[in-house]
Amino acid sequence: MSNILNKLKKKLAERAAQGNLRALKTTTGLVDFCSNDYLGLARSKKLRKLIRQEEDKYTSLPLGATGSRLLSGNHLLFEELESIIAAYHKGKAALLYNSGYMANVGLLSALPQRGDTVFYDEASHASMKDGLRLSFAKSYSFRHNDVADLQQKLKLATGQVYVIVESVYSMGGDKAPLEDLAILCEKHNAALIVDEAHALGLYGxxxxxxxxxxxxxxKVFAQVITYGKAMGNHGAAIVAPNVLRDYLINYSRAFIYTTGLPTHNLIALKCAYSLLPELTKEREHVKQLARQLQENLNKIPSIMCPSSDSVILSVFTEDVAQLKPLALYLQQKSFDVRPVMSPTVPIGKERLRVIVHAYNTEEEIVGLVQAITNHL
Structure with missing residues (x-):
């Protein structure tokens, strides 16, 4: 036992020496420029009230699913919600998973077969890469958002071809060139799979x-819809043709061998979907605030904030060593901003990841910019 513990301590010490040791912490009372609650649904009093009202309609259901959905865990609320999800995202069918991570792992470990080929954007989420590691298919990365590089890599393809991207990337906030990718995939008979985690709620x-x-x-074979961001909830769904849903029920181990989502979670998702169409003003407001912040940040010497049409902004400093002290200073000034270090991002790509929300104000934007200016 002591040998194992010593090895673990050594690995932690190595990461600490690199300045990248992770630790859990709690924060209260800070202005939120950190969370993925883009539209404020996680703190919505209206959503909370709707959930309480809706729960009264489902008192006959158990609190928990009680088992996997293939055993005791399935009931009509699952089927009802999946029909809502499929229709909302203009798909044929949907299948719920317990998280975005499980959806990507469950899909990509089961769908590509031995002899098939998967091409994925190098900036794709860790869950997508982990799913591919469990697959028997060959997989190759292509340069981020580089359709020409993907076209070259497609020469390596054998079997059924899949192309995997995020619609909006979680670190940089930049969009995938989905229209160009769809054209290329159609030309090469490749199935395009799009993770919508950071676009849900904000686009459309x-x-x-x-x-x-x-x-x-x-043109998209499957959409991965994740609920832990703008929906203020938990879980995920894969929107796809009916035959893929049936296939995943039979072959996706992340779906088969896990207890289904609890009833409260399903009700919360149903209610969040009912509110989503009403949030047009919030979508416009948060994007306007993000543009304002991006413009003002780029006026600060030694700061670079690449243009983004999303609410996720990357803030780069001239010296990576400035990032952690800057983040700590901002937190002391009541702004919850976090640094993103390697290995989450490649070495040399470390940054502050600033996220704007519908509940942020122009005064908070101005205050954040002023605090960064004062520290640098």
Whole structure:
């Protein structure tokens, strides 16, 4: 036992020496420029009230699913919610998973077969890469948002071809060139899979995501819809053809071998979907605030904030060593801003990741910019 503990301590010491040791902490009373609660649904009193009202309709259901959905865990609320999800995202069917991580792992470990080929954007989320590691298919990365590089890599393809991207990337906030990717995939008979985690709620007439906003739902083989961000909830769904839903029920181990989501979670998601179409003003407001922040940050010497059409902003400093002291200073000034270090991002790409929300104010934007200016 002591040998194992010593090895673990050594690994932690190595990360500490690199300045990248992670630790859990709690914060209270700070202005939120950190969370993924883009539209404020996680703190919405209206959503909370709706959930309480809706719960009264489902008192006959158990609090927990009681088992996997293939055993005791399935009931009509699952089926009802999946129908709502499929229709909302203009798909044929939907299948719920317990988290975005499990959805990506469950899909990508089960779908590509031995002899198939998967191409994924190098900036894709860790859950997508982990799912591919469990697959028997060959996989290759292509340069971030570089359609020309993907076209070159497609020469390596054998079997069924899959292309995996995020619609909006979680670190940089930049969009995938979905229209160009759809054209290329159609030309090469490749199945395009799009993770909508950071686009859900923010794009589309009703916040359906970037795939639907661009009218590409018939060109995308599967959408991964994640609920821990703008929906203020938990879980995920895969929106896809009926045959893929049936296939995943039979072959996706992340779906088969886990207890289903609890009833309260399903009710919360149903209620969040009912509110999403009403949040047009919030979508416009948060994007306007993000543009204002990006413009003002780039006026600060030694700061670079690349243009982004999302609410996720990357703030780079001339010296990476400035990031942690700057984040600590901002937290002391009541702004919850966090540094993102390697290995979460590649070495040399460390940054502050600043997220703007519908409940942030122009005064808070001005205050954050002033605090960064004062520290540097």
């Amino acid at each position: 007439e009703k916040g359906e995501g970037l795939t639907v906003a661009l009218g590409l739902q018939d």
